[in-house]
Amino acid sequence: MNKVLLYCRQGFEKECAAEITAKAAQREVFGFARVKDDSGYVLFECYQAEEAEKLIAELPFSELIFARQMIVVGELLRDLPPEDRVTPVTGMLTGFVEKGGELRVEVPDTNESKELLKFCRKFTVPLRSSLRAAGILLKYETDRRPVVHVFFIAPGCCYVGYSMPKNNSPLFMGIQRLKFPSDAPSRSTLKLEEAFHAFIPADEWDERLGSGLFAVDLGACPGGWTYQLVKRSMMVHAVDNGPMAPSLMDTGQVFHHREDGFKYRPTRSNIYWVVCDMVEKPVRVANLMADWVVNGWCREAIFNLKLPMKKRYEEVSQNLAMIDEKLKANGINAQIQARQLYHDREEVTVHIRRIWAAEPGRRDEK
Numbered sequence: 139m140n141k142v143l144l145y146c147r148q149g150f151e152k153e154c155a156a157e158i159t160a161k162a163a164q165r166e167v168f169g170f171a172r173v174k175d176d177s178g179y180v181l182f183e184c185y186q187a188e189e190a191e192k193l194i195a196e197l198p199f200s201e202l203i204f205a206r207q208m209i210v211v212g213e214l215l216r217d218l219p220p221e222d223r224v225t226p227v228t229g230m231l232t233g234f235v236e237k238g239g240e241l242r243v244e245v246p247d248t249n250e251s252k253e254l255l256k257f258c259r260k261f262t263v264p265l266r267s268s269l270r271a272a273g274i275l276l277k278y279e280t281d282r283r284p285v286v287h288v289f290f291i292a293p294g295c296c297y298v299g300y301s302m303p304k305n306n307s308p309l310f311m312g313i314q315r316l317k318f319p320s321d322a323p324s325r326s327t328l329k330l331e332e333a334f335h336a337f338i339p340a341d342e343w344d345e346r347l348g349s350g351l352f353a354v355d356l357g358a359c360p361g362g363w364t365y366q367l368v369k370r371s372m373m374v375h376a377v378d379n380g381p382m383a384p385s386l387m388d389t390g391q392v393f394h395h396r397e398d399g400f401k402y403r404p405t406r407s408n409i410y411w412v413v414c415d416m417v418e419k420p421v422r423v424a425n426l427m428a429d430w431v432v433n434g435w436c437r438e439a440i441f442n443l444k445l446p447m448k449k450r451y452e453e454v455s456q457n458l459a460m461i462d463e464k465l466k467a468n469g470i471n472a473q474i475q476a477r478q479l480y481h482d483r484e485e486v487t488v489h490i491r492r493i494w495a496a497e498p499g500r501r502d503e504k
């Protein structure tokens with residue numbers, strides 16, 4: 139088993155491949171990525187067979203921007219007989235993984251795979267029974283054991299493998315499904331909601347996304363992101379020259395500033411969140427957000443970097459490195475995370491959390 143399979147957004151295979159190649163090399167794991175355009179996945183083959191398992195155990199999944207899931211797999215199983223696909227899949231997994239905590243039968247996130255997904259749902263039930271009988275799966279579900287994955291790329295053709303507990307996506311196909319709230323002013327609202335799920339642990343939501351916090355939304359109109367903040371009972375300064383949805387203004391929780399988001403400065407010192415969805419060059423947005431954190435104008439930031447057509451991995455990496463350098467140069471200790479979310483398109487979402495400012499004699503609470 140020398141292959142690491144990564145799921146990604148269709149059309150972002152090259153970015154996913156560049157990222158895994160670079161991040162594996164940083165851990166002295168060398169190999170090459172097989173990329174098929176628009177396939178929705180990447181296969182990274184390690185030169186040393188045992189290193190695939192080492193990689194999925196040691197490379198923190200949360201550091202990957204373009205991968206939705208990271209699993210170790212064997213050779214492609216082809217031409218599975220329609221009358222019995224369970225036996226060969228069970229056979230392939232035997233000796234490869236034991237006492238798995240969950241089974242997921244998945245497909246790449248592409249239009250072409252939609253039909254196949256219907257088959258996967260039906261196939262899961264008999265396969266689960268067989269894997270339980272063979273000891274490949276435990277009799278009960280648990281997130282403390284590896285997840286067994288069967289990944290169909292075509293009818294009768296799949297990879298099988300596993301992901302590591304707590305170092306994988308806990309989500310089926312690595313996708314956060316969210317229901318669009320019918321009273322939200324724009325579909326963009328789902329991007330910020332997904333970002334909260336991706337970056338803020340559920341048991342910290344009350345404290346970090348709780349009522350009474352103050353937030354600034356740069357490039358707020360018509361208000362999909364502001365909606366998420368208002369829904370959590372925050373007070374929001376919405377900055378944009380465009381019109382905000384009247385339903386949000388009516389809540390009394392929104393102050394609308396018709397100003398340039400790059401020039402706007404907060405008028406109060408207790409802003410907890412800044413969020414930013416302005417369509418602008420990534421380097422401008424990254425610099426602005428770093429300034430907000432360095433100047434102590436907010437405690438946490440979530441923003442999108444809209445990606446150019448080419449060299450998208452490089453663009454993201456350079457901007458994240460620039461933010462990191464700027465924060466460090468100013469003595470700011472912060473956590474930076476970035477991910478291409480399911481609801482993101484040609485963009486990635488970044489989260490910065492300022493932890494404390496290393497000024498002599500001063501330490502931020504929380």
Ligand SMILES: C[S@@+](CC[C@H](N)C(=O)[O-])C[C@H]1O[C@@H](n2cnc3c(N)ncnc32)[C@H](O)[C@@H]1O
Pocket residue numbers: 323324325326327356357358359360361362363364377378379380397398399400415416417418
């Ligand atoms: C993608 S939309 C934001 C959508 C919003 N997040 C939502 O969920 O409804 C981008 C917004 O950024 C605003 N914008 C772009 N450049 C800006 C700037 N320099 N200052 C303020 N707003 C800006 C645009 O007017 C536009 O309303």
